[in-house]
Amino acid sequence: xxxxxxxxxxxxxxxxxxxxxxxxxxxxxxxxxxxxxxxxxxxxxxxxxxxxxxxxxxxxxxxxxxxxxxxxxxxxxxxxxxxxxxxxxxxxxxxxxxxxxxxxxxxxxxxxxxxxxxxxxxxxxxxxxxxxxxxxxxxxxxxxxxxxxxxxxxxxxxxxxxxxxxxxxxxxxxxxxxxxxxxxxxxxxxxxxxxxxxxxxxxxxxxxxxxxxxxxxxxxxxxxxxxxxxxxxxxxxxxxxxxxxxxxxxxxxxxxxxxxxxxxxxxxxxxxxxxxxxxxxxxxxxxxxxxxxxxxxxxxxxxxxxxxxxxxxxxxxxxxxxxxxxxxxxxxxxxxxxxxxxxxxxxxxxxxxxxx
Numbered sequence: 001x002x003x004x005x006x007x008x009x010x011x012x013x014x015x016x017x018x019x020x021x022x023x024x025x026x027x028x029x030x031x032x033x034x035x036x037x038x039x040x041x042x043x044x045x046x047x048x049x050x051x052x053x054x055x056x057x058x059x060x061x062x063x064x065x066x067x068x069x070x071x072x073x074x075x076x077x078x079x080x081x082x083x084x085x086x087x088x089x090x091x092x093x094x095x096x097x098x099x100x101x102x103x104x105x106x107x108x109x110x111x112x113x114x115x116x117x118x119x120x121x122x123x124x125x126x127x128x129x130x131x132x133x134x135x136x137x138x139x140x141x142x143x144x145x146x147x148x149x150x151x152x153x154x155x156x157x158x159x160x161x162x163x164x165x166x167x168x169x170x171x172x173x174x175x176x177x178x179x180x181x182x183x184x185x186x187x188x189x190x191x192x193x194x195x196x197x198x199x200x201x202x203x204x205x206x207x208x209x210x211x212x213x214x215x216x217x218x219x220x221x222x223x224x225x226x227x228x229x230x231x232x233x234x235x236x237x238x239x240x241x242x243x244x245x246x247x248x249x250x251x252x253x254x255x256x257x258x259x260x261x262x263x264x265x266x267x268x269x270x271x272x273x274x275x276x277x278x279x280x281x282x283x284x285x286x287x288x289x290x291x292x293x294x295x296x297x298x299x300x301x302x303x304x305x306x307x308x309x310x311x312x313x314x315x316x317x318x319x320x321x322x323x324x325x326x327x328x329x330x331x332x333x334x335x336x337x338x339x340x341x342x343x344x345x346x347x348x349x350x351x352x353x354x355x356x
Contacts, residue, residue: 024199028221028241029288030267035301038322040341043353048096049085051078053344055115055168056335060275062089064335064342065128065145066096066350067112073136073192075330076294076347082110084130086150089337094352100151109134110141114168114225114270116177117145128152129171131179136188138166140208142175160213162206165191168225168270170235172254176209178216178235180223196241196292205237207254216256217248225270225333230278234259236310238268238282245271245280247310262315266303267291269346270333280307283333283344286322291330291346299325304334304343321353 026032046053051069058064069082085096101107114131126145131138139159143152167182183191184202195202204218205226221241228235235248235256244263248256266284273280282305285291290300304321321334321343329348334341336355343351 022197025197026289028199028243029292030243031287031289033287035286035303035322035324037324038319039327040321040353040355043327043351044094046087046094046096046350046352048098049344049350050348051080052347053350054113054332054346055270056333056342056344056350057115057117057272058089058335058337058342059117059119059126062337063087064089064337065115065117066344067115067130069111070113070346071111071133072113072346073188074196074292078347081107082112082132084112084115084128084152087342089340089342096350097150099145100149102152102154105154106134114166114179116169116171118171118174120174125174127155127171127174129169129177131166131169136186138163138186140166140169140177140179158208160208162213162215163208167223170226170228172228172232173209176207176254178226178228178256179206179208180204180226180237181206182222182224182240199241201242203239205235205256207256209254212254214255216254217246217258220246225268225282227271227273227280229273230275234311236271236273236280238271240267240269240285240288243267245282245307245310259311262307262310262317264305264307264317266305268305269331270344272333272335274336277308278310280310281305281334281336281341282307283331285330285332290325299329301325302328302331302343302345304331304341320355327351 064087066085071077111133116129128143165183203220203223220239225238244261247259267288268282268284284303286303308316330346333344
């Protein structure tokens with residue numbers, strides 16, 4: 001009889017815990033949010049990008065780089081091989097071009113996620129840092145871009161014990177960067193299902209160079225997109241499940257000091273920075289529950305946010321685009337150049353729109 005009572009109490013306690021965690025997860029993912037459409041003029045889908053465009057970054061001359069083909073635990077994906085495209089926004093045809101990869105590079109396991117571009121000020125060489133998840137592991141692939149024939153030269157693969165669940169990356173040198181670990185666990189079941197359910201602040205930010213690798217900030221629910229200010233003095237990082245953007249000051253030893261956080265009331269993914277104004281552009285998931293519970297009959301929507309004056313006492317957060325999933329599902333990044341807005345997604349297509 002005593003054992004039965006204990007067992008009953010244990011079941012009741014577990015049921016309460018499960019219920020509380022489920023309510024918490026639904027709250028953090030904005031499961032009840034209904035989106036009001038807010039479209040931009042002249043939006044067209046980009047060709048050849050039907051299987052995701054998870055991260056996009058644009059150089060000052062209008063050349064964009066795009067990752068596609070991400071396979072991520074718990075999210076829809078295809079069997080298409082991961083690829084990197086370029087897009088010249090100065091070309092009115094707006095045609096993405098697949099970059100040729102080296103023959104000795106393992107394309108079959110290439111699973112591109114976050115992307116950063118570094119232009120060497122000494123000789124204008126363009127380096128691409130790409131987060132990849134071969135067989136659900138995490139590593140960073142470093143390439144040199146050859147513009148004449150739209151190809152990439154693979155320079156090296158970067159692995160480290162502290163780079164165990166990398167989501168995004170921002171390069172600060174020819175072989176140095178900051179990276180976000182979005183989870184504590186690396187196993188796909190634990191990180192894709194168990195950890196979101198527990199919803200604990202176990203994510204972090206890591207600084208990497210060949211001489212020094214260290215955790216520089218921690219205590220986040222889902223450390224996601226990361227980028228740098230035009231003057232290179234500040235780092236911006238998105239905590240998706242806490243629905244905010246963190247601002248850090250960079251120190252001489254590459255550690256980060258928290259300055260502030262800005263609430264965005266959406267589950268934002270990647271962050272891009274306007275090189276002229278310093279404004280932030282974010283691709284967001286307005287209802288993350290719909291992403292996790294993907295149903296093509298009730299698809300996840302998309303949202304683009306624009307943050308101005310983030311270092312002021314009153315930063316301005318403005319919604320620029322919103323769609324309920326009928327046009328574009330699961331937006332993950334937004335980047336601008338010369339009046340054009342590029343919107344990328346985790347597993348759907350990519351759009352280019354006129355901002356005015």
